[in-house]
Amino acid sequence: MYKNPVVHFEMPAEDKARMNKFYESAFGWETRQLGPEMGEYVIVTTTETDENRMVKTPGTINGGFYQKKKPDQYTRITIAVDDIQEAMKKVIEAGGTVVGGMQNPGQPDNIPGVGLYATFIDTEGNLASMLQPFNK
Numbered sequence: 001m002y003k004n005p006v007v008h009f010e011m012p013a014e015d016k017a018r019m020n021k022f023y024e025s026a027f028g029w030e031t032r033q034l035g036p037e038m039g040e041y042v043i044v045t046t047t048e049t050d051e052n053r054m055v056k057t058p059g060t061i062n063g064g065f066y067q068k069k070k071p072d073q074y075t076r077i078t079i080a081v082d083d084i085q086e087a088m089k090k091v092i093e094a095g096g097t098v099v100g101g102m103q104n105p106g107q108p109d110n111i112p113g114v115g116l117y118a119t120f121i122d123t124e125g126n127l128a129s130m131l132q133p134f135n136k
Helices: 018-029 086-094
Strands: 006-014 031-032 042-045 062-067 077-078 097-100 109-111 114-122 128-132
Touching: 006 018, 018 062, 031 109, 042 077, 077 086, 086 097, 086 114, 086 128
Parallel strands: 006 062, 077 128
Antiparallel strands: 006 077, 031 042, 042 062, 097 114, 109 114, 114 128
C-alpha cells in the first residue's frame, strides 16, 4: 500500500519577525518572507533542497510560518497526495471534512510553482492539509 508522506509543516506566528529570529538563532533555519500576494507567508528551510525545492535528504521536510489570527491556531502538517480530488473524496468517505483552499472553499488552491493545496479536518477535529505537487 502506498503511503502519503508528510512533506511540509506550518506554524502560526503572532510576530513573524520574532519567530524568524528565534528559529534562525536556535536551529539555523533559513526564512524567506513572501509578499502580500501570498499572504505574507514565511517559507522555512530546515534542510538542503535541490533546484526544484525538493529536499535532498529523505525523511526531512521544510515548512512555513503564517500569521496567527486567533488563539486556537496550531501547528499543522501537509501530506503529499498523487491526486488531490481523489484524496479529498477519501477524506470525506473516512469521516473528515474538506475545508478547501483559502481562495476556493471546498476546492484546492493553486500555489504557483508548487501544486494544488487543500485543508481538511480529520475525525478528531485536527486541521491538516494535502498537497498535489506539480513536479510529481
